Amino acid sequence: MAEAHQAVAFQFTVTPDGIDLHLCHEALRQIYLSGLHSWKKRFIRFKNGVMTGVYPGSPSGLLVVLVGYMSTTKYAKIDPSLGIFTKLSTHIPISKYVTEEGQRIVGGVLVGTGLWITVTFVMRNILKCLLSWHGWMFSRHGSLSLKTKIWLVLVKLFSGPKPMLYSFQSSLPRLPVPPVKDTVRRYLESARPLMDDEQYKRMEGLAKDFEKNLGPKLQWYLKLKSWWTSNYVSDWWEEYIYLRGRGPIMVNSNYYAMDFLYVIPTSLQAARAGNSIHAIMMYRRKLDRAQIKPLMVLNTIPMCSSQYERMFNTSRVPGVEAGRASPMSLHFAILTRFLDANVLQHMNESRHIAVFHKGRFYKVWMFYDGRLLLPREIEQQIERILVDKSEPQPGEELLAALTAGDRVPWAKARSQFFSRGKNKQSLDAVEKAAFFVTLDDTEQRYEPNNPVQSLDSYAKSLLHGKCYDRWFDKSFNLIVFKNGTMGLNAEHSWADAPVVGHLWEHVLSSDPVRLGYTEDGHCKGNPHPNLPGPQRLQWDIPEECQTVINSSLKVAQTLADDVDMHIFPFSDFGKGLIKKCKTSPDGFIQIALQLAHFRDKGKFCLTYEASMTRLFREGRTETVRSCTTQTCDFVRAMMNEKATREEKLKLLKVAAEKHQDLYRLAMTGHGIDRHLFCLYLVSKYLGEDSAFLKEVLSEPWRLSTSQTPLQQVDLFDLKRHPEYVTSGGGFGPVADDGYGVSYIILGEDLINFHISSKHSSPETDSHRFGSNIKQAMLDILELFQLDNKANNK
Known part of the structure; x- marks a missing residue:
């Protein structure tokens, strides 16, 4: 469809009189402009590479250091080269090539630049140490301790001004490798509500054997990889x-x-x-x-x-x-x-x-x-x-x-x-x-x-x-x-x-x-x-x-x-009302999903909730195992007509707090599944078989969930323009007999759910599960009796 004469810059024909050359000036102009655009882009990339490479320092900071250093040494009548040229002159006849004033300037620039590089290096490593502390994650929601406030001030102080997209990459800490003992303990804790006593006792034996024998050997290799690479998980995960x-x-x-x-x-x-x-x-x-x-x-x-x-x-x-x-x-x-x-x-x-x-x-x-x-x-x-x-x-x-x-x-x-x-x-x-x-x-x-x-x-x-x-x-x-x-x-x-x-x-x-x-x-x-x-x-x-x-x-x-999709906007209430319950919106929804799933299938299942590990360099995701013993206790209470509202409410708060703790651990590099995944890979590379790891990684995720966060809230004024809301996004089912659930919390009063499953499974029905989710959300909110509290006031 493009014009043929615009596809080439020149044409020529051979005649008895010689070569007849026809130049297409428009094509040559476009070639020139393309080249100009390409070189501009290269320059911008080079400049950004320099700016990112010296962050949290900056070229303007270098200029300030040089001017300040030169002014200070001149006022104090100190040799700005700190005697470097004096020592060199005993071996090299510098004075023949550089005047005394030139030596002063060059020496000052060299020492000042070295000082600036040292300060930048120190700031970067201090920032890296600061970002390695994640105690702020475990503060009570809505309140910050004095320690956390001081830490935030220090992070701001050492972060430097106007960071670009990749400015912090070299300052981010590496993803830590959790101790095998902790990972095994957390795994057994997550597996307990899904196994009967006999199954759990068997799995506990496999886990303890792994922790004592093969685990330490595999862990050594993982630690070696974590020291050598930016992230010990991400490349293998991809x-x-x-x-x-x-x-x-x-x-x-x-x-x-x-x-x-x-x-x-x-x-x-x-x-x-x-x-x-x-x-x-x-x-x-x-x-x-x-x-x-x-x-x-x-x-x-x-x-x-x-x-x-x-x-x-x-x-x-x-x-x-x-x-x-x-x-x-x-x-x-x-x-x-x-x-x-x-x-x-x-x-x-x-x-x-x-x-x-x-x-x-x-x-x-x-x-x-x-x-x-x-x-x-x-x-x-x-x-x-x-x-x-x-x-x-x-x-x-x-x-x-x-x-x-x-x-x-x-x-x-x-x-x-x-x-x-x-x-x-x-x-x-x-x-x-x-x-x-x-x-x-x-x-x-x-x-x-x-x-x-x-x-x-x-x-x-x-x-x-x-x-x-x-x-x-x-x-x-x-x-x-x-x-x-x-x-x-x-x-x-x-x-x-x-x-x-x-x-x-x-x-x-x-x-x-x-x-x-x-x-x-x-x-x-x-x-x-x-x-x-x-x-x-x-x-x-x-x-x-x-x-x-x-x-x-x-x-x-x-x-x-075979894909059975169901999307529904849940507008009965949103995070505004959930926050009045003094509960995390994500925890509230995850517990509602567990209640809905139990009503839907009559049993609990291994549940996958995605969380980010981007607090670390090249971090991607970690799994939050949302089906906990505490959540199961709450669900059983909800299914028990004899349980009182106060008992249910108490169990709900315990379950919500447990979920938040698991989410914090996952985000701070102390999750279970990525560590076990990498241990399994190392075992296969070494030709070692582990019955424990094989069973863990073969367990199906019959409920896979993910929250789609609204990251740039300032771009959307949902109070003035509530019509400009997206429905978020979703994904296909992970297990043949399971559900995939994605949800997005929009403003104060809307939560959109995306549910997927397979028609071929007799156990699943996306629309049925959607109805159970809606009812579970309403039933949990009812426990707080917010209308009664408002009337009492």
Whole structure:
């Protein structure tokens, strides 16, 4: 679709009179502007690297130190070089080359710079020591001890001014390796409510044997790794839990994020795409320049930002085993089944996006005239794609199903059919794009008259779509529906949901407010008169490859059809009322989930709640085992008609406090599951079998839960504009006979739940579980009798 004469900078023909050279000045101009943009970006990266490398020091701080040092030594009549040149002059005739005044200046600069480097090094290490203390996490909610207040002041003092995104990376502490004894004790404590006496006694024997014999040997290797690497968990977690999976990543791994719940800023698909794509590219520009503020707890304590590095220009590339033998066979039920050699391919720079519409792929350049395209210009490009009436090439329409099915067929097909010629060029255009965009030809949105079915359909579309209209290997897919609703589908290996959520919050807050639309629904601004159109990608897909595509599609469709999704906004009350109960909102919801699950299945189960470990360098997640003995005692009391309200309330408070303690331990590096996971890996590398570790890692997570935090609260004024709330996001079921539950707490009065399970399991029903969650929330709130207290007052 692009103009042919704009594709090359020059043409020449050989004539009897010589060579006739024709230069295309517009093409040469674009080449010049592209080069200029590239060098600017390199300079910015170099400058940011210097600024981050010397943090909490700064170049201005160096200037202050030099001026202060030179002034002080001059006033005190002290040699600024501290005698360095005097000693050197006995061996080298310095005075022949440098005057006395020059020696004074050079010596002062050298000593002053050394002093500045020393001060910066000391500040950084003091900050690292301060950030290694996590006592503040265990303070009572809503109150800070004097010790914590003093510590916060010291952290602020040594943090330096105006930190950039990666400024704190070298100051963050390393994730500690917990003692084997503590991990085994906590595991047995978490396993007790799920086992009868005989099962527990057997597991206790295995645990004690491991703690005494094999555990210390494995622990030694883990400690050695923790001293050598930035994080002893993250690289193994990424490789073995994500990249070595052979099963489909669609549903099993990828997750989604939803649009505003109650409003659609414009019903024009191209316009919505124009604003959102521009907002995403502006976020990438801030990311490249490290201008995004690092996430700070209590506006003071920094969290790791390493996961942001691969947000853009990244694609997961499948690989066959290629002779690399597996050191293990994980029975960990989150993701993996078997093993292969997937890798994450990340490009430093990408100036285009890949777009899919009605079975056709396009490459759309995001820069022209040396600048980023404006929203109306991006809308113009999307409009050109939407009006294109050309038919998909053979095999093109279903091509993306390869990324939705099993990984090995995709890896083999990629190697056999996409390693050369036009197929390789087109595949490179997709995989090396900044991100992937799907212009969906269906309409999705929340319908007040049909809330259940509309939201369930919307979630399933974001999670898996038609199984061939999302490129599931890309770091994330922006999906824009025909009626202007949109959402994200994100690949999981490169980062966790809060990082994608940070981007999504920026997009949603920029779209209707900062960028806006005209009265007729178009992006603001004017179309570009000379903008080259999108480039249609060309494919030559043989019938043999089409057979593989159809096979992958069949696998993906079977998986997608089995997903039972249910999304419901819980608006009876929110965190505002929960806080009046003097209970943590997250603890309240987690206990409600346990009560709901017991009512749903009549039994307790191993429960996974994700927490962050980003207080440490390159930290990702840890598991909070939410099904505790204390929570089970409360649930049994709720099911006992003879138990009094006071007894139930007392047990609830004990359960909530226990949950908070477990969450704090997980966040501060003293969780159970990542430590056991790494111990298991070491045992497999050493060829040692552990019955204890094997059983622990084979236990299924039949209830997997996660809270989607709203991180940039200042971007959303939910009091004045309550309609601008997102429904959060969700993920597929982890166990075949279990539930996946994601929830987001919005404002003071709304909590949105996303529930997933499988139709094929006779034990689960997402809608039934949703009803149980709602009733459990109401029943627990009723224990506090807040209305009675208000009446008494």
